[in-house]
Amino acid sequence: MKILSFMLTLLAIIGFSKSSPAQEAKQENGKILIAYYSVSGNTKEVAEKIQEYTGGDLFRIETVQVYPEKYKELTAQAKREINDNYRPKLKDKVANIQEYDTIFVGSPNWWGTIAPAVSSFLADYDLQGKKVIPFITHGSGGVQNTIKDLTEQCKGCNVVEEGWVGFRSRTFGVSGWLKDLGYKK
Ligand SMILES: Cc1cc2nc3c(=O)[nH]c(=O)nc-3n(C[C@H](O)[C@H](O)[C@H](O)COP(=O)(O)O)c2cc1C
Numbered sequence: 001m002k003i004l005s006f007m008l009t010l011l012a013i014i015g016f017s018k019s020s021p022a023q024e025a026k027q028e029n030g031k032i033l034i035a036y037y038s039v040s041g042n043t044k045e046v047a048e049k050i051q052e053y054t055g056g057d058l059f060r061i062e063t064v065q066v067y068p069e070k071y072k073e074l075t076a077q078a079k080r081e082i083n084d085n086y087r088p089k090l091k092d093k094v095a096n097i098q099e100y101d102t103i104f105v106g107s108p109n110w111w112g113t114i115a116p117a118v119s120s121f122l123a124d125y126d127l128q129g130k131k132v133i134p135f136i137t138h139g140s141g142g143v144q145n146t147i148k149d150l151t152e153q154c155k156g157c158n159v160v161e162e163g164w165v166g167f168r169s170r171t172f173g174v175s176g177w178l179k180d181l182g183y184k185k
Helices: 002-017 021-028 042-054 071-083 116-124 146-153 174-180
Strands: 032-036 057-060 102-110 131-138 164-167
Touching: 032 042, 042 057, 042 102, 042 131, 042 164, 042 174, 071 116, 102 116, 102 146, 116 146, 131 146, 164 174
Parallel strands: 032 057, 032 102, 102 131, 131 164
Antiparallel strands: none
């Protein structure tokens, strides 16, 4: 009986202490943050896939002022803001951003560049020396100036050029991309 209870305790300890594959990936690659902006959900889907694979922490970038729901009005406002280099005020802040070694930054392609909210995110923090991995979703235009502009706006960051560029919410290929970047599930 004593032996049986000893064995059960041992099994419980082994079972509880074993890290999940995602946790192991997290430990090997340092602390990971996945910050994304998404209006219609496509970039969110990619962000969630990255989270699932890497075990990083998700952060949704949101603006204080909500954008118009009507597509025509939304695109017109976005165009004005991009032309004016406007940086909308963001709702929440990542409290402990300095703890993260790697930050995935996700944006939809808006008029060939990143969304103004993502520009605000990059301007709001000191990300010098951080590994920044962009991921972009688009409606058929592809990467255009998104990654180039993100790199320019991310002062002193070590931006990984091989960002994810995908059509709308297409996520097949995300795992392979992360594997190529050295992440293990
Ligand atoms: C304001 C606005 C501008 C856009 N401009 C472009 C563009 O220039 N090129 C492109 O391929 N898609 C463009 N799109 C489509 C989005 O990039 C695409 O639908 C994206 O996946 C949306 O991401 P979300 O669902 O995370 O918001 C635009 C969408 C919006 C709302």
